[in-house]
Amino acid sequence: MAKTIEGLYYSESHEYVKVEGEYGYVGITDYAQEQLGNVVYVDMPEVDDEVTAGEEFGAVESVKAASDLISPVSGVVVEINADLEDQPELINQDAFGTWIMKVKLSDPSEVDNLLSAADYENCCK
Amino acid sequence: MTDKRTCLYDKHLELNAKMVPFGGFEMPIQYTDIVDEHNAVRKACGVFDVSHMGEVLVSGPEAEKYVQYIFTNDIAGAPVGKIYYGMMLHENGGTVDDLLVYKMADDKFFLVINAANIDKDYAWIEAQAKAFDVVTENQSDTYGQIALQGPESEKVMAECLDLACEDLAFYTFKTVDTEGETLIVSRTGYTGEDGFEVYGSHAYIQGAWDKLIAHGVKPCGLGCRDTLRFEVGLPLYGDELTDDITPLEAGLGMFVKLDKENFIGKEALAKQKAVGLTRKIVGIELAGRAIPRHGYDVVVDDKVVGTVTTGYNSISTGKSVCMAMVDIEYAKLDTPVQVRIHRKLQEGTVCKKRFYEKNYKK
Numbered sequence: 001m002a003k004t005i006e007g008l009y010y011s012e013s014h015e016y017v018k019v020e021g022e023y024g025y026v027g028i029t030d031y032a033q034e035q036l037g038n039v040v041y042v043d044m045p046e047v048d049d050e051v052t053a054g055e056e057f058g059a060v061e062s063v064k065a066a067s068d069l070i071s072p073v074s075g076v077v078v079e080i081n082a083d084l085e086d087q088p089e090l091i092n093q094d095a096f097g098t099w100i101m102k103v104k105l106s107d108p109s110e111v112d113n114l115l116s117a118a119d120y121e122n123c124c125k
Numbered sequence: 126m127t128d129k130r131t132c133l134y135d136k137h138l139e140l141n142a143k144m145v146p147f148g149g150f151e152m153p154i155q156y157t158d159i160v161d162e163h164n165a166v167r168k169a170c171g172v173f174d175v176s177h178m179g180e181v182l183v184s185g186p187e188a189e190k191y192v193q194y195i196f197t198n199d200i201a202g203a204p205v206g207k208i209y210y211g212m213m214l215h216e217n218g219g220t221v222d223d224l225l226v227y228k229m230a231d232d233k234f235f236l237v238i239n240a241a242n243i244d245k246d247y248a249w250i251e252a253q254a255k256a257f258d259v260v261t262e263n264q265s266d267t268y269g270q271i272a273l274q275g276p277e278s279e280k281v282m283a284e285c286l287d288l289a290c291e292d293l294a295f296y297t298f299k300t301v302d303t304e305g306e307t308l309i310v311s312r313t314g315y316t317g318e319d320g321f322e323v324y325g326s327h328a329y330i331q332g333a334w335d336k337l338i339a340h341g342v343k344p345c346g347l348g349c350r351d352t353l354r355f356e357v358g359l360p361l362y363g364d365e366l367t368d369d370i371t372p373l374e375a376g377l378g379m380f381v382k383l384d385k386e387n388f389i390g391k392e393a394l395a396k397q398k399a400v401g402l403t404r405k406i407v408g409i410e411l412a413g414r415a416i417p418r419h420g421y422d423v424v425v426d427d428k429v430v431g432t433v434t435t436g437y438n439s440i441s442t443g444k445s446v447c448m449a450m451v452d453i454e455y456a457k458l459d460t461p462v463q464v465r466i467h468r469k470l471q472e473g474t475v476c477k478k479r480f481y482e483k484n485y486k487k
Contacts, residue, residue, distance in 0.1 A: 038160050040438045041414045041445075043467050059467055061416050063159045063437065064348055066467075085414070 002031035010120035011072040025099035075103040131176035132269040132327035148240030150177040155346040163349040170275030171345035177240035184233040185259035199382040214390025218371040269330030274320035285340040317357030319486040358479035405456040408478035415466040417447035422465040
């Protein structure tokens with residue numbers, strides 16, 4: 001059974017954002033990695049790219065398929081998780097511990113439009 | 126139209142397979158994990174439900190003459206028990222389907238065709254048969270079929286199914302009388318590994334499946350069937366072969382015998398060979414891990430010069446590789462090309478389209 005973590009914000013397209021101050025760490029949920037199976041490649045944005053809530057910022061790929069990544073927040077990418085370049089399987093091992101991009105949030109109130117852990121769990125049922 | 130189910134459908138559900146539509150059938154794409162299933166076939170063995178494949182029996186005094194007329198390979202004088210791979214072509218050289226031809230008797234041939242093409246093929250086969258003294262019979266719903274693939278297949282065939290096959294050479298078959306019916310057992314497959322395919326009644330195939338699963342053989346889905354065939358450069362109809370692609374463009378010229386008597390499409394292919402190809406399917410190896418997939422553009426100097434037909438991050442080698450149809454001037458080995466993956470151009474190099482060595486027992 002896929003897990004969730006309290007205190008994170010979730011999107012219906014199965015991304016999460018963990019907010020620390022003016023930054024958000026964005027990744028995919030445990031449910032998403034379970035559905036995908038073995039992640040073999042993560043197409044990540046580049047540092048200084050602008051991302052917009054609700055818009056594509058990359059893709060996660062399993063053996064069979066590519067799934068678009070939809071940003072849950074808006075802002076500027078300040079860091080990407082370089083470990084994923086060689087070890088995309090980290091997402092399967094620990095989805096919530098393996099963020100994909102760190103974003104400087106342009107509008108921190110956007111997270112109010114996202115789901116809580118409990119609401120997200122209902123959405124996965 | 127709802128998808129058909131094979132005789133093993135209930136078995137797939139019992140094993141919690143993930144089911145998907147394929148070629149007009151509801152088929153298992155994976156049971157547990159594509160990577161584990163793929164590796165089982167490379168290292169030990171696995172069993173596939175391939176009951177969706179179509180079977181057509183051609184018989185009659187002109188059976189050989191007829192098959193020669195619709196098939197690109199040359200079956201003249203073949204011994205009973207021999208199997209040939211080749212294609213059926215349109216007059217313009219485009220491919221109706223790729224298939225296996227089993228020689229059952231001097232006046233009897235068994236054609237194995239792709240699931241997605243059964244209706245199209247059979248209509249075409251019947252239409253061509255009118256000019257010959259032959260009878261064609263679509264037996265696709267009669268037969269169930271399993272493929273046991275991998276280096277341990279021969280041992281498992283003997284131990285688990287009581288089908289001794291050490292005397293069976295690659296691309297030959299035998300018939301076996303058992304449980305009141307006649308099975309067809311061939312040393313063939315679609316994985317690049319040693320292995321066998323067994324055609325029998327639905328009841329026999331269900332029983333054989335149960336025995337293999339109880340024996341501990343890994344059930345394998347269509348997901349790894351595709352990654353396995355791809356790594357050894359085998360074409361899939363719909364990707365590397367279509368109504369618009371000729372076998373020469375697909376690099377399958379060795380299965381087209383232009384020196385034999387007339388066959389449908391021969392003139393077009395002879396002309397294509399004489400004039401020279403304008404495009405060809407090649408392998409491309411990418412420098413990075415980004416995954417090229419069917420339909421993605423191949424680019425040189427900002428110009429689209431081709432299209433990916435199949436691509437993966439190869440499970441056996443870890444490299445991101447693809448087959449692609451490219452303009453002939455970019456088809457030479459070691460040509461630098463790019464593939465557009467998502468928004469970016471990824472660097473790659475034209476290479477052989479066999480990404481992993483076959484391990485057939487010949």
